[in-house]
Structures are given as C-alpha cells and as structure tokens.
Amino acid sequence: MQFLAYILIYPILWLVSILPFRLLYSVSDGLYVILYHVIGYRKNVVKENLKLAFPNKSNEELNSIRKKFYHHLCDMVLESIKSMTITEAQMRKRFTFSNVELIQQLEKENRSVALMCAHYGSWEWIFILQTYMSVKGYAIYKRLANKYFDRLVKRIRAKYNSHLITTKESISVLKRAKNNGEIAMCGFVSDQSPKAEKAFHWNEFMGITVPVHTGAEMLAKKLDMSVVFFGVKKLKRGFYETTFKTIAYHPQDYKDYEITDIFLKLVEDQINEAPEFYLWTHKRWKHRDKVPTDYNSKQ
Template sequence: MHFLAYILVYPLLYVISILPFRMLYAVSDGLYILIYRVFGYRKKVVKSNLNLVFPEKSDAEIKRITKVFYHHLCDMILESIKSLTISENEMRKRFTFTNVELIQNIESQGKSIILMCAHYGSWEWIFILQTYIKSRGNAVYKPLANKYFDRLVKRIRAKYNSYLIATKEIIPTLIQEKREGVISINGFVSDQSPKLNKAFHWNEFMGVNVPVHTGAEMLAKKLDMAVVFFGVKKVKRGYYETTFKTITLTPKDYEDYQITDIFLKLVEEQIREAPEYYLWTHKRWKHKDKAPKQDV
C-alpha cells in the first residue's frame, strides 16, 4: 500500500513542484480555503493556543493572526513541495542570510555546531546554508511511516550535503563523527513538547510552564559543540531572511538547562514580534498542568 500511495501521489507532487511561483501560490490560496474554511483543520487547537499565550489580545486580533497563520501554513506546504525541483540559485535568492559569516567563522575554528531553531517562519529551505559552508549538515527528524516518501525527502536534502538523521540515531552518529574528526552543523527544531516520561526540565514558554526538550544542549556539552540559534523573518510571500545568533562557543561553562532557557527566550522574542508565523497547530502546551510540584 505504501508503494501504491507513492506512485499515485508522487506525479502530482512533481507537477506542483514545477509550477511557476505565481501559480504555486494560487494553489496555496485554494488550499487555504479547504484547510481553514471548509475543514477547519485544527482550528480549535490554534485558537486555544493563541488565547492561552495572548490573553491580552482581542477576539478580532486573535482572528486576524489565525487567518494569516493558515495562509502561511499553506504557503509552507507548497514551498516544501517546491523543494523537489527548485534550483539552487532560486532558493538562494528566496532564502537569504544576513550574517552567514558567523557560521563560517565558527567552522574555520574546526568546531562543530548545534543549530537550534523553532517551528517559526520557514525551516524548509534552511538546507541551502550548505552551499555557503564546508561542514557536513545533519538534521534531526522523525522518519516518515511511508519508506518511499521518507527516501524521497532524504534525497532532496542530500542535494546540498545535508542528511536527515532519525532521533534515535543522532547520538551514536555524532559520537562517531566526533571520533572521525568530522566537522558538522546539526539542526535541531527544539520547541516541541517532549513526552512526559522524558521531561527532565520545565520552564515558562510564552508565560506558561511546560516541559522542554534538552537533547540539543546535552549533545553540545557532551561533544563540546558551539550552540547557535537561527531566527527567520518572512520578508514577503516566498522570501525569507535568516539571522544567526551565537548562544555559546563553550557550552560546558553553562549550568544545566541554561542554554535551553536562553533558546526559549529567543524563540519567544520572534513569536511576539510576528505571532502569525509560528506553528500554532502543534499542541505545544498540552502538558501545561502536569508539572511535578518540585519544579513549579
């Protein structure tokens, strides 16, 4: 069944991917009508999240943010499909970096990097960073259930010397690379909610006490990697601008969870600046009432 689904869906994805951007966004507009107005995909989750973290905002403002968010979500879906065939030059034009020399300078020191980000703006085209640097690129991800689509996604990323590493494989992979002297840049989307049985740290995120992923910090300390945050600004439709910020070059100098807390604050700053570009469909605050008493 997985192969059948692949051979039926892939041709459609390919046709969409070769559309000019003007037509691609026309498809996105149609998808918005289906997802937001017809099916109301996770609309209750989105509004619940927004009302929770922005109690000061009016219903009209929450509605405006919700609509813009769904338009952006549909754009991201179509831009992800566009990754199948988009050229390197086109992607470099649409996903730019204000200070890529920060990454290049760390790389020149022979130091690997933990690159932390959130589900904000666009993270789909960050792989174009590999065309500016020499380091191997790894990104932590959850493998797709359909192995054929999983291979497709991996193949797309590999075009720019980037490799998707399953969560359970990332620790042995990075340890092995460290032994072999491989300099790498490793992407972690670290704002999602961990399982309760793996929640070692709680802190306020957007004013709400929640469990926080700490794996990126743990690996940075274990393998002495620099930690860099990247924030994304949506300049206009189909165009993004990324800025890097060094959290630390010496992670072992920080107390446990301090790096993670700095990351959370940086994520909050970009959300509060333009909340419509955060991924509100995630149930990020689902464990908000379950913190152990000693951590509250």
C-alpha cells in the first residue's frame, strides 16, 4: 500500500513542483479556500492558540492574523513541494542570508554548530545554507510513516549536502562525526511541545508556562557545539531572509537551560513582530495545565 500511494501521488507532486511560481501561488490561493473555508483545517486549534498567546488583542485582530496565517501555511505547503525541482539559483535568490559570514567564521574556527530555529517563517528552504559552507549538515527530523516518501525527502535534502537524522540517531551520528574530527552543522526545530511527563524543564512561552525541549542545548554541551539561532523574515511572497545570532560560543559556560530560555525569548520576539508566520496549527500549549507543583520553587 505504501508503494501504491507513492506511485499515485508522486507524479502529482512532481507536476505541481515544475509550475512557474506565479501559477504555484495561484494553486496556493485555491488551497487556502479549501483548507480555511471548506475543511476548516484545525481552525479551533488556531483560534485557541491565538487567544492564549494574545489575550489583549481584539477578535478582529485575531481573525486577521488567522487568515494571514492560513495563506502563509498554504504557501509553505506549495514551497515544500517546489523543493523537488527548484534550482539552486532560484533558491539562492529567494532564500537569502543577511549575515552568513557569522556561520562561515565559525567554520573557519573549526567550531561545529547547533543551529536552532522555530516553526516560523520558512524552515523548508534553509538547506540552501549548505551551498555557502563546506561542512556537512544534519537536521533532526521525524521519520515519515511511508518509507518511499521518507526516502524522497532525504534525497531532496541531500542535494545540498544536508542529511536527515532522527532524534534517536542524533547523539551517535554527531558523536561519531566529532570523534572523526569532522566539523558539522546540525539544525534543530526546537519549539515543539515535549511530553509533559518526560520534560526536564518548564518555562513561560508567550506568557504561558509549558514544557520545553532541551535536547539541542544538552547535545551542544555534550559535543561542544556553538549554538546559533536563525530568525526568518518573510520579505514578500516566496522571498525570505535569514539572520543569524550567536546564543553561545562555548555552551558549557552557561547554566542548564539558560541557552534554551534565550532561544525561547528570541522566538517570542519573532512571533510578536509578525505573528501570522508562526505555525499556529500545532498544539504548543496543550500541557499548560500540567505544570509541576514544584515549578515555582525552582524559579
């Protein structure tokens, strides 16, 4: 069944991917009508998340953010499909870096990098960063249920010398790279909601206390990787600009969870500046009622 689904769906995805951008975004506009007005994909989740994050905004303001978000979400879906056939020149034009020299300098200093980001703006096209670097790139991801589509995604990323690894593989793969003297860059999308019972750290995110993923920080400390945040701005439809900010050059110099808390604050700043570009469909605050009883005593 997996292979049947693949051979039926893949040609459609490929045909969509070769569309000129003008037509691609026309398809995105149509998808918006279906997702938002017809299906109502996760509208209640988005509505609740926005109310939680912005309790002082009016219903009119929240409705405006919600509609803009769904337009952006549909663009992201089509842009991820476009990744199948987009050329390097096109991607370099559409996904730019304001200060890529910061990452290049870390490479010159033989520093491996833990690159932290959130589900904000566009994280699909960040892999073009590899064309500016000579180090090997890794990205933590969740393996797809369909092994054929999983291979497809890995093949797309490998075009730019980026390699997808699962959370379980990350320690062994990156430790082996370090032992071999390899300078590596690993990307972490670190704003997801971990399981409450397995969380090591809780903190406020958009004013709400939630469990926080600390894997990127812990791995960076274990392997002595400089920690860098990348923030993304959507300049206009189909065009993004990334800016890097060093969080910790030597992560061992920071107290436990301090790096993670700095990261969360940077994500909040992005969201407050342009909230429509955050991924409001995921249930980031679902564990807000499970705060440990000793949380306040640790502050």
